[in-house]
Amino acid sequence: MLPLLSLAAERASRYVESLGERPVAPNGRAVTELTRFDIPLQDQPIDPRDVIAELDAGITPATMAMPGPRFFGFVIGGSLPAGLAADWLVSAWDQNTGLYNSTPGTSHIEQVALRWLLDVLGLPADCAGAFVTGTTVAHITALAAARHAVLQRVGWNVEADGLFGAPPITVVVGEEAHPTLLKALGVVGLGRKRIVRVPTDRQGRMRADALPRLSGPAIVCVQVGNVNTGASDPVRHICDDAHAQGAWVHVDGAFGLWARVAPSRAHLVDGVERADSWATDGHKWLNVPYDNGIAFVRDGDALRASMAITAEYLPTTTPQRNPSDYTPELSRRARGVTVWAAMRSLGRSGLAELVERNCRQARRFAEALTDAGFEVLNDVVLNQVLVAFGDADRTRKVIAAIQQDGTMWAGETVWQGHTAMRISVCSWMTTDEDVERSIEAIYRLTGARDHAAQSPVSSSA
Numbered sequence: 001m002l003p004l005l006s007l008a009a010e011r012a013s014r015y016v017e018s019l020g021e022r023p024v025a026p027n028g029r030a031v032t033e034l035t036r037f038d039i040p041l042q043d044q045p046i047d048p049r050d051v052i053a054e055l056d057a058g059i060t061p062a063t064m065a066m067p068g069p070r071f072f073g074f075v076i077g078g079s080l081p082a083g084l085a086a087d088w089l090v091s092a093w094d095q096n097t098g099l100y101n102s103t104p105g106t107s108h109i110e111q112v113a114l115r116w117l118l119d120v121l122g123l124p125a126d127c128a129g130a131f132v133t134g135t136t137v138a139h140i141t142a143l144a145a146a147r148h149a150v151l152q153r154v155g156w157n158v159e160a161d162g163l164f165g166a167p168p169i170t171v172v173v174g175e176e177a178h179p180t181l182l183k184a185l186g187v188v189g190l191g192r193k194r195i196v197r198v199p200t201d202r203q204g205r206m207r208a209d210a211l212p213r214l215s216g217p218a219i220v221c222v223q224v225g226n227v228n229t230g231a232s233d234p235v236r237h238i239c240d241d242a243h244a245q246g247a248w249v250h251v252d253g254a255f256g257l258w259a260r261v262a263p264s265r266a267h268l269v270d271g272v273e274r275a276d277s278w279a280t281d282g283h284k285w286l287n288v289p290y291d292n293g294i295a296f297v298r299d300g301d302a303l304r305a306s307m308a309i310t311a312e313y314l315p316t317t318t319p320q321r322n323p324s325d326y327t328p329e330l331s332r333r334a335r336g337v338t339v340w341a342a343m344r345s346l347g348r349s350g351l352a353e354l355v356e357r358n359c360r361q362a363r364r365f366a367e368a369l370t371d372a373g374f375e376v377l378n379d380v381v382l383n384q385v386l387v388a389f390g391d392a393d394r395t396r397k398v399i400a401a402i403q404q405d406g407t408m409w410a411g412e413t414v415w416q417g418h419t420a421m422r423i424s425v426c427s428w429m430t431t432d433e434d435v436e437r438s439i440e441a442i443y444r445l446t447g448a449r450d451h452a453a454q455s456p457v458s459s460s461a
């Protein structure tokens with residue numbers, strides 16, 4: 001194995017080391033040449049080293065430098081070195097981490113990772129947790145527990161009897177809820193449309209004064225970290241109000257929950273520990289490799305009731321925690337290992353520094369873009385910046401020019417009717433110099449300030 005794994009390690013580290021300098025977007029030719037893979041499967045085996053070489057030669061040039069320091073699209077973290085290397089070990093161990101008895105090592109370390117997460121995120125220490133693929137599945141997991149609990153209170157066993165004929169559940173979401181939350185609601189049978197939508201303010205925060213009166217089974221879904229603005233719902237107020245009315249509160253904290261670890265940002269999510277369940281990502285701000293999400297549920301019995309199974313052939317009996325008692329999957333990769341490794345390597349101070357730094361860098365972007373006369377559309381409180389370069393047409397042209405230039409990458413959005421570029425700063429790799437280099441590229445491409453003469457995207461274009 002050593003020559004093969006060394007070959008993979010060599011090629012992978014060459015890739016990681018190229019991230020700082022390679023154009024962020026893949027070039028068109030590399031993408032066109034992907035068709036070389038469109039061949040029928042051959043009859044005979046091929047040497048694994050040739051397989052790896054073929055992959056590297058054809059796919060590496062067609063990758064987006066997502067884990068690199070100047071990728072600011074969507075909300076995407078990089079891969080911390082310890083997390084990336086731990087991920088390789090996880091693959092080598094190949095532990096189906098569903099049951100403690102058969103995979104004690106990885107099951108155990110996942111428990112530790114969960115404890116550490118609850119600690120740094122300031123959530124109740126006795127919460128149950130589940131490592132899943134991302135926030136979407138963390139929503140599904142937590143909402144299944146919520147559905148169980150609110151129906152159990154009115155004497156309905158949803159796992160046994162399903163939702164046919166069940167007492168209706170009122171589901172409340174903000175106007176700005178992330179579409180994956182709506183998808184999760186659909187998957188757990190609560191419906192994407194039969195929800196009560198609460199109006200939001202100019203930053204996308206749910207208006208606490210507009211929360212409807214609730215009675216009977218109810219789930220209120222709040223958001224910390226709007227995907228466009230980074231703003232958080234007034235979660236303390238909503239939790240208190242919803243709990244007084246007997247509702248379950250679920251939090252979409254895909255990236256915003258990590259504000260908790262940064263002393264200067266923690267106030268943005270004040271009171272979030274009062275909720276009943278939380279969904280977040282490891283692959284965003286914790287910078288572990290894809291894919292990695294986490295669900296936390298205060299009422300562990302509700303989560304186990306919705307997820308646990310037994311079977312004669314499965315060694316489920318153990319005083320320890322069986323990971324699959326908490327997850328939609330029985331067979332599963334030990335995703336908590338990379339979380340453990342990332343946290344172990346960063347420590348509390350490293351984690352706080354990462355989030356603080358990215359937030360400071362987002363503010364630097366906002367300041368430079370405002371100075372250049374562009375309109376920053378959001379209050380830059382966290383790591384998200386929305387900037388318009390003029391009308392929609394001009395903004396789209398600038399975004400296309402930025403993406404093509406390759407110094408950095410950011411995507412497009414429409415925020416409250418305005419087309420904008422979204423800059424999301426979320427990577428451990430991003431240095432202040434990367435931010436300055438990106439600002440310089442934006443100035444150059446827009447002709448801002450003293451770069452006007454060089455502008456390939458003129459205002460009249």
Ligand SMILES: Cc1ncc(COP(=O)(O)O)c(C=O)c1O
Nearest residue numbers: 075134135136178180227254281
């Ligand atoms: C607020 C919010 N919720 C949910 C998600 C979905 O997360 P994932 O893609 O990890 O499922 C995102 C992704 O950006 C997000 O920003």
